[in-house]
Amino acid sequence: MDEPGTRELGEDAGGEDAALPVVDGMDPTRVHAALALLAEGWRTRAELVRATAAPRRSIEALLRTVPVERSGDRYRRAAAAPVPPHSAPADPVGHLLPRHAADVERLADLIARAPRARRALDHVSATPETVVRRALFLGARFLPPGAPAPRLLCVGDHDLTSLAVGLIHPHVRTTVVDIDDRILAYIDAEAERLGLDVRTRWADLRLGLPPSARDHDLAITDPPYTPDGVGLFAARAAEGLGDHARGRVLLAYGAGDLTPALALKVQHALGELNLLSEAIYPDFNRYFGAEAIGSAADLYVLRPTTKTMPAALARAGRFASAIYTHGPQSVESAAGPELTAASVADLGPDVLVGAWPKDVLPGVPRVRLTTWLDKPYAATVRRAAIALPPGLEPALVRVLLATRAERVRVFTAADPAEPAEILAPVYELTGRGTHVDAVRRPPSGTLARTLMDRAHGKVANAWRDALMRARGLTKREARAEVPAWARDVTVLELPAHRLKSLS
Incomplete structure (x- = not known):
C-alpha cells in the first residue's frame, strides 16, 4: 500500500497565510495537535501517535513534510512561527478525572501487574486513565443517585474495567466473562483483595454466553477489531442484558483514518444486530500500542431494539468463524484436524460432536458443540468423538466435563494446554499428537468428583447436597458453607483456578 501523500495548503486551500500542512487521510485537527506538540519540545513518534490519536503512518508522513530536528527517536519542530491555539471538543468526563487521581494510580499498578497480553487474542492494554474514564462515564450516564444497584457485564476484560468500576462505584455488581483463565484468576484475586463485588466466568463466546452471565442492566466490551469480532462480542453483550428497553451496550472500536471501509463493515455488523448507535465519542479510549489505529478507539453507546435479541441469537454463530487478526482464530489460520473414519475406527463412537465431514460414519448421531455444552445429552453415551475447531483448545476441559x-476422543488443530491437573478427579488422559483420549475413572465420592459429574447443574446445589450426605448437615447449614463464588454458576462456567480449587 502506498504511503499517504502530503501537500502544503496553498492559496486555493486556505489562503496565502495558511501554514497548516495537509496529510492525505489525516484529520486537520490531528495535524494541528501534532505540530503543537512538536513546537513545545522533543517528542517520540509513539508519543505523537498516543497524544493525537493519528495512525503511525500518518505521523510518519507528517514528519517527512514539516521541517523537524531529530535526536535519536525524538523529534521537534525546527524554527517556525508559533502554532495558534485550537479548541478541541470537550471530553465527556474529562472534568471528573482530576478528582480520581488516586484511582488512576491504583489502576496503573493493577495494569502493570496483570498477566501479559496475548497476541493471538488481540490484546492491547488500555491506559489507566481510559479505564477510569470508562467507569466515570458509566456513572455519569447510567448510574444516577438513588437508583437500584445496577448489574454490569464485562464481555472480555483484559483492560480491567471491572476493577475500575468496582473502585469508583462499589455498589455495582459486575460479572466478567473471558476466555483467558489468567485474566480471570487475576481479577478474582484483586477483587477479593480490594473487597469489590466482581464475579468471573469462563467463556469462549463462539460457543455461547454462560447462563449466569445474563440479566444485566449494562454491558461493556472492547472486542477484537474485526467485523466478525465486533459482531460476536456485541451479540453476546446484547444477550447479557435483561431489560432491552433500558439496557445499553458500550463498545470500544477503532480504525485508522485511512481505512474507513473497514469501519463501515463493522458498522454493518452492528446494523445486522439491529443496534442503534445512540452516541459515538471519538478517540475516547487510549491504548499502550495499537499505533496503526492511532493508539485510540471510539466509544459507541448502543441501544438494543425489539429485533436485537432475535438477531443476536441468529447471527452469533455466523460471526464466530474468524474473530481475531492473529493466531488460530484469525482469517489466516490453518485448517482444522483431519477427521476420517479411520481416526475413530478403534473407538467406535456412539456420537460425533462438532463439525464432522458428512461422509464420516454417516449412521452415527451428531451433535453441535454448542448444544453439547449447553445441556446434557439425552441418550446414554459410552464412547464419544469430539472435533474442536482451530483456536478452541482452551475449551477442551469444559468439553470433556x-x-x-466412558471413553472420549477429542481432536484438536494444535496441541492443547495440559488439562490433566484439573480433570484428574474424572479422567485419565493420554495425548496423541493432535488428539486426546480420555478414559473415565471409577467414582470416588470426593467433592471434586461429585461436582464435576454434575457439570451442567448448579455448583451450589451439588456442593450443598454433598455436605449434607457427608456430614449430616441440614440444608441451611450446608448452604451456609458453600463459598459465595460457587452460587448461581455451573462447573462449565468456572475459571480454571476455581476448578483446580475443587480438587
Whole structure:
C-alpha cells in the first residue's frame, strides 16, 4: 500500500497565510495537535501517535513534510512561527478525572501487574486513565443517585474495567466473562483483595454466553477489531442484558483514518444486530500500542431494539468463524484436524460432536458443540468423538466435563494446554499428537468428583447436597458453607483456578 501523500495548503486551500500542512487521510485537527506538540519540545513518534490519536503512518508522513530536528527517536519542530491555539471538543468526563487521581494510580499498578497480553487474542492494554474514564462515564450516564444497584457485564476484560468500576462505584455488581483463565484468576484475586463485588466466568463466546452471565442492566466490551469480532462480542453483550428497553451496550472500536471501509463493515455488523448507535465519542479510549489505529478507539453507546435479541441469537454463530487478526482464530489460520473414519475406527463412537465431514460414519448421531455444552445429552453415551475447531483448545476441559461417556476422543488443530491437573478427579488422559483420549475413572465420592459429574447443574446445589450426605448437615447449614463464588454458576462456567480449587 502506498504511503499517504502530503501537500502544503496553498492559496486555493486556505489562503496565502495558511501554514497548516495537509496529510492525505489525516484529520486537520490531528495535524494541528501534532505540530503543537512538536513546537513545545522533543517528542517520540509513539508519543505523537498516543497524544493525537493519528495512525503511525500518518505521523510518519507528517514528519517527512514539516521541517523537524531529530535526536535519536525524538523529534521537534525546527524554527517556525508559533502554532495558534485550537479548541478541541470537550471530553465527556474529562472534568471528573482530576478528582480520581488516586484511582488512576491504583489502576496503573493493577495494569502493570496483570498477566501479559496475548497476541493471538488481540490484546492491547488500555491506559489507566481510559479505564477510569470508562467507569466515570458509566456513572455519569447510567448510574444516577438513588437508583437500584445496577448489574454490569464485562464481555472480555483484559483492560480491567471491572476493577475500575468496582473502585469508583462499589455498589455495582459486575460479572466478567473471558476466555483467558489468567485474566480471570487475576481479577478474582484483586477483587477479593480490594473487597469489590466482581464475579468471573469462563467463556469462549463462539460457543455461547454462560447462563449466569445474563440479566444485566449494562454491558461493556472492547472486542477484537474485526467485523466478525465486533459482531460476536456485541451479540453476546446484547444477550447479557435483561431489560432491552433500558439496557445499553458500550463498545470500544477503532480504525485508522485511512481505512474507513473497514469501519463501515463493522458498522454493518452492528446494523445486522439491529443496534442503534445512540452516541459515538471519538478517540475516547487510549491504548499502550495499537499505533496503526492511532493508539485510540471510539466509544459507541448502543441501544438494543425489539429485533436485537432475535438477531443476536441468529447471527452469533455466523460471526464466530474468524474473530481475531492473529493466531488460530484469525482469517489466516490453518485448517482444522483431519477427521476420517479411520481416526475413530478403534473407538467406535456412539456420537460425533462438532463439525464432522458428512461422509464420516454417516449412521452415527451428531451433535453441535454448542448444544453439547449447553445441556446434557439425552441418550446414554459410552464412547464419544469430539472435533474442536482451530483456536478452541482452551475449551477442551469444559468439553470433556460436559459428557459422562466412558471413553472420549477429542481432536484438536494444535496441541492443547495440559488439562490433566484439573480433570484428574474424572479422567485419565493420554495425548496423541493432535488428539486426546480420555478414559473415565471409577467414582470416588470426593467433592471434586461429585461436582464435576454434575457439570451442567448448579455448583451450589451439588456442593450443598454433598455436605449434607457427608456430614449430616441440614440444608441451611450446608448452604451456609458453600463459598459465595460457587452460587448461581455451573462447573462449565468456572475459571480454571476455581476448578483446580475443587480438587
